[in-house]
Amino acid sequence: METAEVAEAFTALLKxxxxxxxxxxxxxxxxxxxxxAPGDFAEVHGRDAAFAKAKWWYENHDVHSTVVEGPWVxxxxxxxxxxxxxxxxGGQRRRMEEHVLYTxxxxxIVEERYFY
Amino acid sequence: METAEVAEAFTALLKxxxxxxxxxxxxxxxxxxxxxAPGDFAEVHGRDAAFAKAKWWYENHDVHSTVVEGPWVxxxxxxxxxxxxxxxxGGQRRRMEEHVLYTxxxxxIVEERYFY
Numbered sequence: 001m002e003t004a005e006v007a008e009a010f011t012a013l014l015k016x017x018x019x020x021x022x023x024x025x026x027x028x029x030x031x032x033x034x035x036x037a038p039g040d041f042a043e044v045h046g047r048d049a050a051f052a053k054a055k056w057w058y059e060n061h062d063v064h065s066t067v068v069e070g071p072w073v074x075x076x077x078x079x080x081x082x083x084x085x086x087x088x089x090g091g092q093r094r095r096m097e098e099h100v101l102y103t104x105x106x107x108x109i110v111e112e113r114y115f116y
Numbered sequence: 117m118e119t120a121e122v123a124e125a126f127t128a129l130l131k132x133x134x135x136x137x138x139x140x141x142x143x144x145x146x147x148x149x150x151x152x153a154p155g156d157f158a159e160v161h162g163r164d165a166a167f168a169k170a171k172w173w174y175e176n177h178d179v180h181s182t183v184v185e186g187p188w189v190x191x192x193x194x195x196x197x198x199x200x201x202x203x204x205x206g207g208q209r210r211r212m213e214e215h216v217l218y219t220x221x222x223x224x225i226v227e228e229r230y231f232y
Contacts, residue, residue, distance in 0.1 A: 036190040072215060072231035074152040079195075079215055079231045099188060099195055101217060115188035115195045 001107040007071035007078035010102070010109065014068045014080070023054065028108035035114050050112075062087040076104050117223040123187035123194035126218070126225065130184045130196070139170065144224035151230050166228075178203040192220050 001009070006026060013022035033044045033053065041053040063086050070080035080100050087093040096116065103111035117125070122142060129138035149160045149169065157169040179202050186196035196216050203209040212232065219227035 034190055036188065070231075072152065074150055074217075074229050074231050077217075077229065077231075079217070099215065101190075101193075101195070113190050113193065115190050115193075 003076045003078060003104040004073045006104050006107055006109070007073050007102070011068060011071045011078075011080055014066075017066070019054075023051070026109045028105065028110045030110055031108075031112070032110065033112040033114070036116055060089050062089070064093070071102075078102050078104070119192050119194060119220040120189045122220050122223055122225070123189050123218070127184060127187045127194075127196055130182075133182070135170075139167070142225050144221065144226045146226055147224075147228070148226065149228040149230070152232055176205050178205070180209070187218075194218050194220070 010022050010026045013019070013025070027047050027050060029047050030045075031047050031050050033041075033050055035042045041056065044050050044053050063084060065085045067083040068080055069083075071078040072080075078101075080102070082096075082098050082100065084096040084098070085093070086096055098114055098116035101111075101113040101115065102109050103113075126138050126142045129135070129141070143163050143166060145163050146161075147163050147166050149157075149166055151158045157172065160166050160169050179200060181201045183199040184196055185199075187194040188196075194217075196218070198212075198214050198216065200212040200214070201209070202212055214230055214232035217227075217229040217231065218225050219229075
């Protein structure tokens with residue numbers, strides 16, 4: 001699959017709320033994720049570690065809704081914008097906005113880089 | 117300068133409408149720019165070629181206003197969102213939205229990648 005096809009298919013799953021399915025289908029084994037802030041999950045290498053990070057996120061946040069915009073494609077990269085209505089466990093409900101830059105190789109996502 | 121400092125200073129100049137000054141100050145000699153669409157300026161290498169591209173843009177578009185949001189920083193990258201109220205010469209006035217991903221090395225911008 002070309003980057004544009006991966007971008008469309010992956011983002012369509014996100015927009016349908018099928019986040020796990022999107023990850024299962026498109027995350028490469030060698031996926032690396034880069035948060036913009038320090039912490040235990042600032043930098044994660046490997047699909048298993050990325051699933052552990054996602055599990056931590058869902059265990060520690062009540063996500064009320066997510067609006068996904070994009071994808072916008074350039075070369076082997078694509079960009080999405082997420083607006084997340086979320087309550088961190090024990091915290092205040094808030095609206096998070098972030099952009100995610102994806103890098104594609106051989107039809108799979110090999111890098112996610114977060115901007116917020 | 118660290119990436120965050122470059123991002124803040126460069127974006128502050130853009131927000132002040134000082135686009136030429138931002139470019140003069142922060143574009144590396146080896147700057148490369150990557151548009152998301154084909155064309156004469158789809159891929160440009162070198163600061164002089166990037167200035168030629170910018171000159172072409174301003175000669176062929178009447179820019180009424182530009183709103184710049186960001187920067188959002190991650191590693192040696194930062195991201196901005198531009199909303200441009202523009203009339204292409206001989207065309208219809210329209211509102212363009214784009215994201216620009218910047219890559220920084222040694223205190224200068226070495227890559228601009230456009231998403232729209």
